[in-house]
Amino acid sequence: MSFYTSLSGLQASQKEMSTISHNLANVATDGFKKSRVEFGDVIASSANSNxxxxxxxxxxxxxxxxxxxxxxxxxxxxxxxxxxSGDGFFATKGTVESEQLNYTRNGAFVVDPNRYVVDGNGGHLQVYPVDGSGAVVASGVDGLVSLRLPETSGTPVPTSAVGLGLTMNAGAPLPSGAFDRFDASTYNNATQTTIYDATGNPLTMTSYFVRTQAPTAADPASQWQVYTYVGDEQLAADPANPAPITLEFDDTGALTAPATPTQFAPFTPAGAAAEQTVSLDFTGSAQLAAPFSVNTRSQNGAAVGKLESVNVSEDGTVRASFSNGDSKALGKVALANFFNPTGLRQLGNSYWAATGVSGQPTLGEAGKDGFGGLMTGIVEGSNVDITEELVALIAAQRNFQANAKSLDTSNQISQTIFNIRG
Incomplete structure (x- = not known):
């Protein structure tokens, strides 16, 4: 009988050492949870036992x-x-179409080539969909969706009006020679304005300013001609006679003409399929004894915003920011909890699955109804304490040695009995 008793002790010690070794092997595994072996003694008895x-x-x-x-x-x-930070697990799915939920404490998420937010195993992070204000619009397991980052945001708006408020230099000379935009000596100043076509692509509108009349005693007015190009195409009110816009200033430097925005004829930007009409307004411009400057610049077009950054708030709201200034809530991270987490089945790779012992998951939001809060820029490492495990390993080793010694002693006693001779 003592053989089997010592053997059970050896097996128990070996299982404990295996468990401790598994804990130590995963000391650097993000989201790993250590295990502890629990033992019970065996008593062989009957109703008549003393x-x-x-x-x-x-x-x-x-x-x-x-x-x-x-x-x-x-x-x-x-x-x-x-x-x-506290109770709760992230919920993931292997694929968008999968119905199987896995649970993890490893929050080291990244973006895959299809713009889904996934963990190191390719599991899709599950979130609740939200409306424009960030309020959750679904609940339960059926309401979960895989978090995907949008590539763009907004609707493109073609530019139809440009405004320039300028300071023209009252002491500027008259350039010599006919205007040539490739020859800087034939114009006084130039400025560039970014506008957008119907698909939201940026275009460069360049305006060149040529002084054509300086004030005299007989005529105190001052005139400038403005040549405007988008790419290689000159914009004009009459394409058949592409004349420049004429700016006139009185002797006080106030703009007297044009009194209204100049409407250019429709044009088709290079690479675009649709025509576009743009007006140019110089309201607010003046001629002063000061260097040329652009005081105000405006245009009413809009580009499609490109994704620039993503952040997750403490309540789990995932928000994306775009190059056009848009900010959009994409979802709220769903957390899962169980009435008996120790009953979860380990799947490996820091994954767990629900069982009848753990109970079905209770889903919710960070910081509510007993769920822990969320922190960003941090991942949860293993909860294995190396010192504690090494001490336990030494104790398990000594237990193994003691049981081995007990087994050896039983063997020696048996051998002594076998060697008894009458």
């Missing part, structure tokens, strides 16, 4: 229990690196 004469029959492994204490918090700075 309680004071019972001898134990060894040990059995009752359970290997997962320890879901908080792991170390590791600063990363990544906008999509998340950690649950």
């Amino acid at each position: 309680p004071s004469a019972q001898v134990g029959a060894g040990v059995v492994t009752k359970s290997i229990t997962q320890q879901f204490g908080q792991g170390n918090l590791i600063q990363t700075g990544g906008a999509l690196n998340l950690v649950v």
